Amino acid sequence: MLRAEQLKKSYKEQEVLKGIDLQVKAGEVYCLLGANGAGKSTTINIFLNFKRPSSGKVYVKDIDVNLRPQEARKHMAYIPEVVMLYPSLSGLENLNFFSQLAGYSYSKTELEQFLLSAGLQQGAIYKRMESYSKGMRQKVGIAIAISKNAGALIMDEPTSGLDPKATNEFTEIVRSFSAQGRAVLMATHDLFNAVNIGTHIGIMRRGELVHSLKTTEINARDLQKLYLETI
Numbered sequence: 001m002l003r004a005e006q007l008k009k010s011y012k013e014q015e016v017l018k019g020i021d022l023q024v025k026a027g028e029v030y031c032l033l034g035a036n037g038a039g040k041s042t043t044i045n046i047f048l049n050f051k052r053p054s055s056g057k058v059y060v061k062d063i064d065v066n067l068r069p070q071e072a073r074k075h076m077a078y079i080p081e082v083v084m085l086y087p088s089l090s091g092l093e094n095l096n097f098f099s100q101l102a103g104y105s106y107s108k109t110e111l112e113q114f115l116l117s118a119g120l121q122q123g124a125i126y127k128r129m130e131s132y133s134k135g136m137r138q139k140v141g142i143a144i145a146i147s148k149n150a151g152a153l154i155m156d157e158p159t160s161g162l163d164p165k166a167t168n169e170f171t172e173i174v175r176s177f178s179a180q181g182r183a184v185l186m187a188t189h190d191l192f193n194a195v196n197i198g199t200h201i202g203i204m205r206r207g208e209l210v211h212s213l214k215t216t217e218i219n220a221r222d223l224q225k226l227y228l229e230t231i
C-alpha cells in the first residue's frame, strides 16, 4: 500500500534522508521511531507530497506520489500531531465538509455512523470542535479517513499529549482500521504504544533506517534497549 524506494532528501549540504526503503502492506501498522531530527517527519511529508525528495520514489498503491499526486491523495488520509479542523463547526459539519472535498456526499445518518465508529461519543457529534479535546479531534480525523475510504492512514506523533485512556481508545481504533485491510504509517516517540499497536517497527538514525522489525519479534523492554543503543 505504501512504499519508499531509496528515498533521499538534502537541504543544501545536509543530507537528512540517506536512502530509505520501506513498505507498509495492507493490514500493517508501521511505527517509525527515532530521535528528534532523525528524519521521520521528512519521510512522512514526502509520502504526503508536502515535500519533494531529492531522489528516490514513494508509491501509494503503486501510484507514484510525485508524478500523480492528485490520484495518490485519494488513497491517503493524514492525521497531523495537531488536528486542525474548523473550530466553529461541529464534528459532523467538519466531516461533511472534508468528505465532500474528497468527492463523497453522505447522509446525516452515514456521517454520524462514521463518527461513532471512530469512537466519538454521540453527545459530541453536534458540538463545536473548539470544545473538543485532542483525542476527540483525532477521532474526527479518523472518521474523515474512513469516510474517504482511504487505504492508507499516515500520522505524525498521534499519541503525544493523549492521556492513557485516550491512547488506549486510539489504539483500538487504529487496530480496527488496519483489520479492515488498510495500511497505517506513523511516526512516534511512544515505544510502548509502538509495540502495542504496531505490526512493524522502524528505527531511524540521522536519515537512515537502521532497524526494521516485526513487533512479534520484540517486547517493549528489548525495544527500548535496542532503541537506546541505536540512536
Ligand SMILES: Nc1ncnc2c1ncn2[C@@H]1O[C@H](COP(=O)(O)OP(=O)(O)OP(=O)(O)O)[C@@H](O)[C@H]1O
Pocket: 011, 016, 034, 035, 036, 037, 038, 039, 040, 041, 042, 043, 187
Ligand atoms: N525545511 C528545512 N530546511 C532545512 N532543514 C530541515 C528542514 N526540514 C527539516 N530539516 C532537517 O531535517 C532533519 C530531519 O527532520 P525531521 O523533522 O524529519 O525529523 P524527525 O525525526 O521528524 O524529528 P522530530 O522527532 O523532532 O519530529 C533535521 O535535521 C531537520 O533540522
